[in-house]
Amino acid sequence: MLRFPLRLAADLAKARIARIGRGDSAAPSVLLVRPVEQVHSSRFESSTFSAEAKAGTELLSFVRDSAAPVVWIGGPDPLLHPEMAQLTRCINGHGQHVFLETDGALLRRRIHEFRPVSRLFLTVPLNGLEESHDLRAARPGAFLNAVKALQAARLCGFFTCIHARVHEDTHLDEIAALLAFGNTLDVDGFVISPAAPSSANPRSASLQQKTAEAGKLIGNRWWQFFSRLAEPALNGARLSPQMESQTRSILEGESDPREEGVKVA
Numbered sequence: 001m002l003r004f005p006l007r008l009a010a011d012l013a014k015a016r017i018a019r020i021g022r023g024d025s026a027a028p029s030v031l032l033v034r035p036v037e038q039v040h041s042s043r044f045e046s047s048t049f050s051a052e053a054k055a056g057t058e059l060l061s062f063v064r065d066s067a068a069p070v071v072w073i074g075g076p077d078p079l080l081h082p083e084m085a086q087l088t089r090c091i092n093g094h095g096q097h098v099f100l101e102t103d104g105a106l107l108r109r110r111i112h113e114f115r116p117v118s119r120l121f122l123t124v125p126l127n128g129l130e131e132s133h134d135l136r137a138a139r140p141g142a143f144l145n146a147v148k149a150l151q152a153a154r155l156c157g158f159f160t161c162i163h164a165r166v167h168e169d170t171h172l173d174e175i176a177a178l179l180a181f182g183n184t185l186d187v188d189g190f191v192i193s194p195a196a197p198s199s200a201n202p203r204s205a206s207l208q209q210k211t212a213e214a215g216k217l218i219g220n221r222w223w224q225f226f227s228r229l230a231e232p233a234l235n236g237a238r239l240s241p242q243m244e245s246q247t248r249s250i251l252e253g254e255s256d257p258r259e260e261g262v263k264v265a
Contacts, residue, residue, distance in 0.1 A: 104149030
């Protein structure tokens with residue numbers, strides 16, 4: 001059974017009250033940080049991509065300038081950044097929750113650098129079950145590596161989370177099966193968001209609807225709420241007035257988190 005951490009719920013509520021006091025109720029609750037960027041280079045007819053890590057001081061300055069209670073570290077695998085463990089500790093020490101999203105390829109190799117604290121969620125993206133995930137990753141065995149990374153993180157005492165991206169061709173029954181599979185892994189959280197739009201594939205109303213329907217399958221109102229709260233940051237948008245109204249309703253007590261099984265952390 002998924003359980004939403006009481007500390008995270010409390011910090012989201014406190015951050016909202018602080019935003020109201022500042023007169024900035026639409027400020028984001030989730031800040032996206034991309035510590036590694038893909039650098040495209042081409043020579044004649046060949047093209048290659050390499051990873052370039054941003055300076056740790058630049059990243060920390062960016063985070064500390066934000067009042068967001070949650071920092072989502074994503075983009076190209078953050079574990080490609082040599083200082084990621086230290087950066088994560090600094091952000092946690094600043095009182096912010098961290099969702100560190102990694103495809104799992106490097107996690108087992110570097111997990112000893114991290115500390116299993118209550119404000120850190122090791123998050124693995126899964127685009128469906130094995131066949132679908134491996135196809136989208138264009139790498140056979142990607143799903144099994146991700147699962148092994150989740151299992152290793154769980155055994156080491158970390159909070160774990162699955163991030164499922166919904167695509168135009170995603171079937172809801174596969175999302176339901178993925179949720180059931182996540183429960184067998186005893187993951188703590190489940191976040192669902194639509195696939196990031198691109199110029200070739202702009203987001204459609206049907207995808208938004210499918211994502212909303214997929215979110216209802218989570219079975220935990222607080223993780224469903226958090227998925228919607230994180231979605232604008234994950235896709236480079238701001239919180240809509242409608243979502244802000246829904247946030248206010250939940251954080252002011254419309255849904256008691258204890259009814260959903262809140263984990264004290």
